[in-house]
Amino acid sequence: MERVLTVGGRRLRVAVRPGTDxxxxxxxxxxxxxxxxxxxxxFVDALDPSIEVIRFDPPGVGGSPLPPLPYPFPLLARxxxxxxxxxxxxxxxxxxxxxxxGLAQQLALQNPRRCRRLVLVxxxxxxxxxxxxxxxxxxxxxxRRHHDVGYARSIAGEIYGGRLRRHPELAAxxxxxxxxxxxxxxxxxxxxxxxxxxxxxxxxxxxxxAGADDPIIPLVNAKVMTRLIRHAxxxxxxxxxxxxxxxxxxxxxxxxxxxxxxx
Numbered sequence: 356m357e358r359v360l361t362v363g364g365r366r367l368r369v370a371v372r373p374g375t376d377x378x379x380x381x382x383x384x385x386x387x388x389x390x391x392x393x394x395x396x397x398f399v400d401a402l403d404p405s406i407e408v409i410r411f412d413p414p415g416v417g418g419s420p421l422p423p424l425p426y427p428f429p430l431l432a433r434x435x436x437x438x439x440x441x442x443x444x445x446x447x448x449x450x451x452x453x454x455x456x457g458l459a460q461q462l463a464l465q466n467p468r469r470c471r472r473l474v475l476v477x478x479x480x481x482x483x484x485x486x487x488x489x490x491x492x493x494x495x496x497x498x499r500r501h502h503d504v505g506y507a508r509s510i511a512g513e514i515y516g517g518r519l520r521r522h523p524e525l526a527a528x529x530x531x532x533x534x535x536x537x538x539x540x541x542x543x544x545x546x547x548x549x550x551x552x553x554x555x556x557x558x559x560x561x562x563x564x565a566g567a568d569d570p571i572i573p574l575v576n577a578k579v580m581t582r583l584i585r586h587a588x589x590x591x592x593x594x595x596x597x598x599x600x601x602x603x604x605x606x607x608x609x610x611x612x613x614x615x616x617x618x
Contacts (some may be wrong), residue, residue, distance in 0.1 A: 369420030385455030391417025415537030517595020
């Protein structure tokens with residue numbers, strides 16, 4: 356069910372998949388850069404139906420209007436927290452993919468009592484991380500791959516790795532409605548941001564999922580995060596940056612099991 360919610364003067368497009376178990380916290384899904392809430396529909400469908408799933412478009416993405424200025428991660432996390440309150444949720448689990456993983460870490464830090472569990476997929480610690488190769492970073496600097504399917508296919512294997520080296524046509528699933536300015540605003544949200552000094556303060560049980568062949572986020576970043584977060588476990592999957600799209604059923608099962616374990 357989709358709706359447009361006004362939070363703090365901002366209009367946000369939100370989608371909620373009801374769960375069959377009202378006693379468990381919902382799962383908030385934070386997408387990667389340039390992708391709207393429809394991107395991981397197959398992944399949502401693959402999750403246990405007892406899990407309620409909340410998705411949203413950040414300001415400037417998909418159905419959420421462009422803000423006058425970028426939202427730094429701390430302010431964006433505050434906005435999302437208010438969104439959850441407006442929707443009536445006191446507690447939640449959060450899953451962040453790539454760029455959304457930075458937002459998920461910030462949410463966990465700012466909401467230690469509300470956020471029960473944290474899932475980080477193909478993500479890192481922001482500015483202070485082991486970076487991708489310069490050519491990969493150059494491709495990531497613009498939103499062109501989200502609008503130009505031919506271009507996306509030509510670079511898919513190089514930047515996403517894994518199965519996209521053999522099936523670059525899968526990159527078409529990342530096509531979205533994010534404007535160039537909205538994409539730049541998302542890049543600016545993480546400018547100068549890092550979670551590295553604060554990861555020992557993350558108290559939530561954390562599942563870190565990382566691809567063995569991820570050119571955007573080298574695997575060493577996940578290993579560093581696993582060592583720094585007190586209650587973290589690492590699951591390395593044999594694929595690339597878009598594991599949730601290319602190994603949907605397998606990773607949905609891993610995540611479902613992690614969220615089901617009693618604290």
